[in-house]
Amino acid sequence: MIRPAEFRVEVDRGQSAVKLRIVGEIDIARIKQLEQSRDGVLAGSPSTLVIDLSKVGFLDSSGLKFLLQTNERVQGLGCELQIVRPAESVMKVFTLTGADQRLPFVDPGTP
């Protein structure tokens, strides 16, 4: 598979909120890494998990499923999920599937 673009997950641990900032393209090849990052930070029982998609250039159906599963997971853990809205081209995947109405999106710049 082609992997020209960089991909990384930056973890920013605050007092009670943890932010996962994803940089690059999210497709099925990245899901394992994302799940590991997510499970790693959720193990610390944060009160808020922020997944920042503002630096994501592409997200496919496996990325969408990852976010839906994460949304389900945090509810059982009493953790609040916030997803920082991606660029309009990426947002299309969410509007096409109705997930824009179901996932807790926040605008970039929201503290």
Next chain:
Amino acid sequence: MVESRLAATLEALGEAVTIQSADGRSIYANQAALDLLKLSSLEELVATAPGEISARFEIQSEDGTPINVSEFPGNRALRGEEYPSLLVRNVVRATGEERWLLNKATVLKDSENRIEMVINLIENVTAPKQAERRAKFLAQAGKTLASSLDYKQTLENVASLAVPEVADWCAVDLVDADGDRESVTVAHVDPTKLALAGELRRYDTRELDPSEGLGAVVHTGETQVYQAIPDLSLAEVALDEEHLRLLRAVGLHSVVMAPLRTAHGTIGVLTLVNAESRRSFAPEDIELAEELARRAAAAVENARLFSERTHIARTLQENLLPEALPQIPGWQLGALYRPSGGSTEIGGDFYDVVPTAAGWVLVIGDVTGKGVTAAGLTSLVRHSIRAIAHYESEPATIIERLDEILRDQRGMQTCTVACIRLEDEAVTGAAGGHPLPLIVGPDGVNAAGEPGSLIGAFENGKWPVWRASVPRGSSLVLFTDGVTDSQAPDGERFGDQRLAELLAAAPSLDPPELVRHIDAGLTAFESAIQADDIGVLIAKSLAPTHGNGQTSTSQRQGSLSKT
């Protein structure tokens, strides 16, 4: 008196010690040193010229470059040079025995600071050195075997790794279920020797004789070892004069044949041969051959299981598609399915054309996930839709029922589906999280319909019903996201815009040609291996002149024919 006591002490030492006089001659060696130098007595040492003794051994540094005796620490010390200790590989020419010797020197000087004599201490480090080199070799071989699922290539790589390090020759033969052999690889550092092996192969029989050689290893699953093979036995096995000439030219000295064993039996044989080096195989070498054969067997087995799994997964997935597209009055159909390039990680794209009480419904969908699990879910989705369509003919209702079924499944099982009923120059549809279809016609390329919820994901999903007109001569193009997500070598995605342009360039093609046009456009754009599979289903609204003579095509392609 002192000297004889000193000599007695040296004799008692396990380490080999030799003493050189100031002129470089060897004047003393203890028993351990005589043993190492393969000398019968001190007298023999003193009587033999120094060059003559060293000629009995092949002496190399660790990287294989020849070392002259003048470079030994004792001789360097005598010349007044620095004399660090020196590790050498020493092979006894007569027997092929390999030793690793660490040579150290100590200088004794007289009262005027002139060199009186040099004492050489030769430490035999063969066992630890060979163990280290075997471990290193096995680690490297293991890495090579795990590097790829192309087992023929990896066996070749391992064989070339083994020569001349482990043996002069290394060969691997596999046997199939019928007991027929297949020579996978033969390695030797010298290409002219390899040519000999090629000629010898002509004498191989496909069927193996279970009483000797390879056949015996396969039959019994036990390692066979032949050490110091006499010329006589070559003459015995030779089939004719030419065969004997070739066997002699190879100069077979010692052979180890170790079985490639799996849970299902012996699948092949690893053969190590020592010839021109005249080395015999130590018990550790035989263990090494067996360990290497074990690892090779595991690699072959893995590769076979993997390709079997790929085959099962592919077969499963291909059975998720209709054998042929139906004939539908007023419409002409065409379809394309192309599995992802990523081996067994099959995706879950599918399409179908399903009869309902109110007419034919086109179905296209994509199950999130990969592999056999995805194929299982795809099967559930496709057959559920077929069953629902017996009772329901409204696309939105079909999707709603499917959503209920998926939400009853364990874990989160999601999929996208678009259901579109064909009517007279129009369609009625609903989409569940699926890319909206395009209508291609004289008016250009336009998206049709409204999006609806991903199926299986949410409580109270919404699937708006929409109607679109498809005038005669226009085509409705349904596709999965594998099309728009298709990636160029530079990482660029194909995207909606390129797809629209591709279709706009050929608005009047019939579905079978339009499918080929899309396939060609994607192939030109993308890199060789795509992460996702691709599904396209096209329905063209026919002009009345076509009458009933419409045809339909289902075009399927394997990934092999992709380029």
